[in-house]
Amino acid sequence: MHKVKSKSIVQNWEPTRRELLARWRSQPMPRSSEWTRVSRSAMACQFEAIFAPECEIAVSVSEEYFRVVDRLESILSIFRPDSEVSVLNCLAAERAVYVGPELLALLELCELLHRETGGAFDVTSGALSKCWGFEARRPSIPSLEALAVARNSSGFHRISFNRQGVVSFLATGLRINFGGIGKGFALDQGAARIRARGIVTALLSAGNSSMLALGDGPDGHGWNVGLRHPIFKNQRIGTVRLHSYALGTSGQEEQSIEIEGLRYGHILDPRSGWPVRSVVSVTVLAHSATEADALATAFFVGGKELAERYCSAHPGIVAIMLLESDLSRPTIIGSSDQVEVNFGNR
Template sequence: MQNSSHPDEQTYLLDISRRAMACQFQILLNADEQHSAAETAVQALDLVDELEEQLSIFRSESEISRVNRLAAEKPQAVSANVFQLLTLAKQIWQETNGAFDITSTPLSKVWGFHTRQSTLPLPDDITSAKQTLGCQFLQLKNNTVSFDHAQLEINLGGIGKGYALDRCREHFASHQIKNYLLHAGHSSILAHGNRKNSTTKNRGWQIALRHPLIPQRHLANIWLQDHAIGTSGDANQFFYHQGKRYGHVIDPRSGWPVQHTLSATVISHSAAAADALATAFFVIGPENATQYCQQHPDTSFIIATPGDRNRVIELHIFGVEKEDLEVTANNVELIEY
């Protein structure tokens, strides 16, 4: 509980959390938000549970599991919201030249990341896996999904948590809740309105970005208001083979783990887009990400890459105001685009 400098101002937060989608979903509300806010937050978490039942490949009766089983045989009807999400995923695949791909699970499997039993695959195994993926085989028409490849499968793990936060925002808007912070694990965050206390001055909510090399530490703080953040990194899932490090973020186009990015954070109005683009920007790097953002003005990024000197991090920034970002880690060099 945080005490205000003004005795009549309640500045502590209500924290309502639940585990879903293999992470902790957390909703933070100002204590003086309207009386129904806590109940509305519980309803939002119920919605997340419903979405997990609909989207998860680990639920045998989910719409996505049914699509994976049957869409190569005949078109499968899906809910309007699932069709909308698949359409967004394919759009981002196209816009990033395949750097984000919801059909790339075969590569995660061949590298062992899917079951967290990592191993260096044979080149032929990578080639075979690549032949079974690609959103060019994913056909979307009139709320139906069909596959043009018998072995195609889709996995919304790289966009689903952000999409759930977007749906929670819709739920809060329909109940006139204006100030809140939504977390889905450490990678997906959505902020709306303001954290009310004597220091925020209507700047929104301050978010800590995790250090890509030392996960228990912070890299920077950023102010976020009416936007979402998605972060992609491989600090928690990697392995070494003959002294070389391989992380779990794989470039779907080459079939190999990305080597020259430490983390990628994307700021966007849409949490689903931020999630997907964080993965894509991790793959394509800051120069190509800059080209994307120049064509999509509501998108900005913070990308960390290894510096030329040992333990130095280069922090590449596009579209983030200086006053909104506070670097808290040592040995960081800022590169602005």
């Protein structure tokens, strides 16, 4: 009985040759699903942009975008001796230096973020980074004397600047390094150029640590971005969907140093001068890539307490933190209508 029933179901469901042919003929032509991917090296990482199939100006608009990034790199890079920041780092302790509008705008933003994060975000810790050997990518534990000297050459309160762009350093050896915010700033500035050309759908990435989503993604449910596990690199801690939103990730994968049997990453707490250990990675979702980039660094330094305090005071900011105390379960802080966080899809 059961057998007969199964057979009749199969017969009922099996399409005839005629039906198959009719189905085949009625299928619409497949719509092009070829998205254009444009990439270029800048700021020591890969800048990448993904544009929708119907966008025929993907490359020309990317060239404009990359020109913006190149220009900002020529201003912000500490690895170029002729950059505006290098000149500033070289001269501003001796005399006042005029800076251009981009650098001034960034300094003003950094000052605000420094204040709002209780000093956890600080672009003036270049001397500390140099002292620990992270700048030269040869980390080593500094002597306490060297660390004390570096701490005296760090701190945002040791910069003086005004709205005319006149900048002075109040300590010798002070060095600004925009590594924790520069890529996000470049994404935002470049995205403005992309939007101005009428493009509403794209995903921009700088070194995979800063991303900016334009529009709602290929299926209208938000751009789907994975969060790679910082230790188990072939796994994810989760995924996020971004609706015209930005993402910034900080982690200690790139460089590390071992102190008394414990491994520390390259991100330093500007307040103590020592590497941070309690946080393994932080992803921040925010309205702008600049903000997301900087806050990821700040929360890495300031930990869960700072993230909770900041997110409750700034609705729309979301932090996804993987703490040293629990590598299997990320902590999510804050919420936004423009993002969806999913820890089930890994």
